Amino acid sequence: MFGKLLKHELRSYLRVLLPVELILIGIALIGRLVQLFESDSLIYSFMLTSALLAFFAAWIISTILIAILCVVRFYKNLFTGEGYLTFTLPVTTGQHLWVKIIGATAAGVISMVATLISLFIICDTELLIEIFKVVIYLSKLAMDYIGINYIFFIIEIVISLFISGISQNLLIYACIAIGQTARKHRILWAIGVYFIHYLITQTISVAFQFISSVLSITGIFERFADFITKYYMEFTHCMLTFSSLIQLAICGVYFIITYFIIHKKLNLE
């Protein structure tokens, strides 16, 4: 049943994703075609600038659209009229939630791949590869200098970004779910919960910065300076892994909140 649910979820995403990403790639192709008529004329400059601007605008719009799509899909499929069908399917709450997470993540990955493809189309491929090589070379040099394994570092950064993306989706799902516990104005409540969450996290962040500033005045961090310099590689890897684990734990909390509300407090209007 999980596979079938996922199939329909992906199909629903692709219905919007495919045309959006094809338009982006199409605009990139037009931009590339314009470059074939390279000349010093004013018309060429105008055409090239317009094509590049159009591509940039299309990329921004498609990215925003995909983000909105992930939120709307979750809300509409579960908490509007569609929910009457969704919640009467012989599927568990956990399966519904996992499918939503995988669907949104897949949409994000597809969007990223399409962006990369369109970049390779619109840019001079050889130049892009050269830039990529230089970036890798410089990163390697910097990592070697600091003493960090750059392959591990890249893997850790990718994993961290991946978890962070899922965490953002789950946060919005949790806010929508909490909003559904209200009797009226449920979307407004969801937006309110999101802003309260934002306010709390920002307050905690500022509080941490303040505490660390106060502690740094006392010179407490200097005691660890030698240790951090000596074990910089291990320290950086530990910090990245720790941050990913924290993100994962936060994902778990958002998941549990959403699961609990859907499983125990569902009240479709």
Added chain:
Amino acid sequence: MTEILKVEGLVKKYGRTEALKGISLTLPAGKIVGLLGPNGSGKTTLIKIINGLLTPTAGKIYIAGQKPGAKTKGMVAYLPDAIYLNSWMTVKQIVNYFCDFYEDFRPELAYQMLEKLNISPNHKLKTLSKGNKEKVCLILTMSRNALLYVLDEPIAGVDPAARDYVISTIINNYNPEATVLISTHLISDIEQALDEVVFIQDGEITLHKTVEEIREENGKSVDGLFREMFRW
């Protein structure tokens, strides 16, 4: 007699408003039961709880002896009082969707009924009239070989000429070992099909009898008794 649906002390509160006030109800297998009551009496609330769309404040509910969950959802065929299908899908895609999820779905029966009503499977739902959309919803529900059919206002949106077809669709296509629970205002149209009736008022069950008992004891039709009991 096998119990298909058992409800014990069901309470549903919306803030201070009590929509259901400790309802207890048992429905046996093989019956068509009318859930009748005026607007705001708690019919749709009860139906939504049976289908797991609302969480009860208190009380217990069992479907074929089991607590509601993924398994029981596979046993219940539900027709809501609103269009709940994706409007961008074609009728054929919706039929395939039902085939994918419900093991008891009979696609050949669905196509047969669609053909009879001249509804093309290739049409998108959004291109159909409101009445035809409701017919598609009913066809999908009745094409299942479910244990419990829960129909919320199945004839409210269709024209009087089509009502007979809808009622015959319900009578002819439900599994005889199953129970059909129909909520409606249009009692006279559906009365001929009912075996039992449940009257609900202000969140309480005021009457649960067979149609035969009502006719014998009260000397009235169900519609007549309803009008008498719920007269303003």
